[in-house]
Amino acid sequence: xxxxxRLAKARGFVFPSAEIYGGFRSxxxxxxxxxxxxxxxxxxxxxxxxxxxxxxxxxxxxILSSPRIWEASGHLKNFTDPxxxxxxxxxxxxxxxxxxxxxxxLLCPNCGGHDFTEARPFNLMFKTFVGPVEDEGAVAYLRPxxxxxxxxxxxxxxxxxxxxxxxxxxxxxxxxxxxxxxxNFVFRTREFEQMELEYFVPPDEAxxxxxxxxxxxxxxxxxxxxxRDMLRLRPHTKEELSHYSAGTADVEFSFPWGWGELEGIxxxxxxxxxxxxxxSGQVLEYFDPTSGERYVPYVIExxxxxxxxxxAFLIAAYNVDEVGGEERTVLRLHPRIAPYQVAxxxxxxxxxxxxxxxxxxxxxxPVAMCDYDITRAIGRRYRRQDEIGTPLCVTVDFDSLDDKxxxxxxxxxxxxxxxxxxxxxxxxxxxxxx
Ligand code: GAP
Numbered sequence: 188x189x190x191x192x193r194l195a196k197a198r199g200f201v202f203p204s205a206e207i208y209g210g211f212r213s214x215x216x217x218x219x220x221x222x223x224x225x226x227x228x229x230x231x232x233x234x235x236x237x238x239x240x241x242x243x244x245x246x247x248x249x250i251l252s253s254p255r256i257w258e259a260s261g262h263l264k265n266f267t268d269p270x271x272x273x274x275x276x277x278x279x280x281x282x283x284x285x286x287x288x289x290x291x292x293l294l295c296p297n298c299g300g301h302d303f304t305e306a307r308p309f310n311l312m313f314k315t316f317v318g319p320v321e322d323e324g325a326v327a328y329l330r331p332x333x334x335x336x337x338x339x340x341x342x343x344x345x346x347x348x349x350x351x352x353x354x355x356x357x358x359x360x361x362x363x364x365x366x367x368x369x370x371n372f373v374f375r376t377r378e379f380e381q382m383e384l385e386y387f388v389p390p391d392e393a394x395x396x397x398x399x400x401x402x403x404x405x406x407x408x409x410x411x412x413x414x415r416d417m418l419r420l421r422p423h424t425k426e427e428l429s430h431y432s433a434g435t436a437d438v439e440f441s442f443p444w445g446w447g448e449l450e451g452i453x454x455x456x457x458x459x460x461x462x463x464x465x466x467s468g469q470v471l472e473y474f475d476p477t478s479g480e481r482y483v484p485y486v487i488e489x490x491x492x493x494x495x496x497x498x499a500f501l502i503a504a505y506n507v508d509e510v511g512g513e514e515r516t517v518l519r520l521h522p523r524i525a526p527y528q529v530a531x532x533x534x535x536x537x538x539x540x541x542x543x544x545x546x547x548x549x550x551x552x553p554v555a556m557c558d559y560d561i562t563r564a565i566g567r568r569y570r571r572q573d574e575i576g577t578p579l580c581v582t583v584d585f586d587s588l589d590d591k592x593x594x595x596x597x598x599x600x601x602x603x604x605x606x607x608x609x610x611x612x613x614x615x616x617x618x619x620x621x
Contacts, residue, residue, distance in 0.1 A: 223526035248336025259466035267308035275300035518576030
């Protein structure tokens, strides 16, 4: 894990936020490679959840909206964690995450003390004021999940799209939670991005769709490169269930510190639509024109986090092997997830090679995200591309000027193949298995 955090910073994936001021409470910024990878994670999700489906449409709801949403959804009342203070060192902790001693006493991870205050509920929503006056009437909250934006737009979506259950709305966006104990790098932060699907189904079909989405989501991580044995589906116990859920299963990943949640799949029943219908006085139902039936759909919700997913992909891809008797670090990332798909590398930075190298780059840029590197010896440049997970390197050498061909090097096997430039786009596309 330490090695990965080091690599993430050194190579420009993730930087501690406000580092020049000593950082800021477990917040992180995404660097040049981090933004590319983050976009790829979201694109891989969007492609499979929206683009390849006919019955799912997109949505992008406001982060700041009416506080009545959070009152109706139950978040004002229920979105809390139990909080305790250590009376010895005054640190504040989540009571349900504290380690215990052999005789069952809570243990302070900071000072080893056992003397805690009574647990009290702490609401995780960030509160702010809209407009210039800071009074109760101006209070608003940063959303703690994107999901409610789907429910309050349920009628709008039904009016504009010809959809009948099962159908879904998909959204990717920032959410905010005033977590008591953020940590484990980007695993738990106060500002984070979610990828959520709300899938509206006839109530009697909810168990079937719940199963369907548990399998579908687990397989998505496998398809994009996480070994099956690093993943598991864990059903929630009754005590763990969110206030809206009739059943939840987490997709968990084997992090270096143990199993941790990547995504929750919940059967939210008709809880949210009914709550918003009651609070707003609006009709939030589906009317089936053929059967004349009217009902409130149940909702199956696969909800994933972008940063956790990215971290899991990085951990699963991280590898140290040997090439030509030398140790190398390689990220065996799926081509759709890797920050760059191709690196164009002129063998030398002599002027004679640069015009052709630029031509090759321009040829590939429309089909893949390309890096272009003319610094250092070619072997060291290959190592750098291996370390950031670039699946293919395209090398332009002095022969290229005569034979109008380049060498493609494969990250995983390190095999090299000569390819004519006029067939390069096709050759790259087939190797990336687009
Ligand atoms: N709408 C349901 C919902 O928000 P959740 O299990 O609380 O469910 C879904 O969140 C996903 O969002 C989690 O599985 C995780 O990947 C991500 N997530 C939640 N809280 C997070 C945090 N504090 N930091 C980073 N990611 C978080």
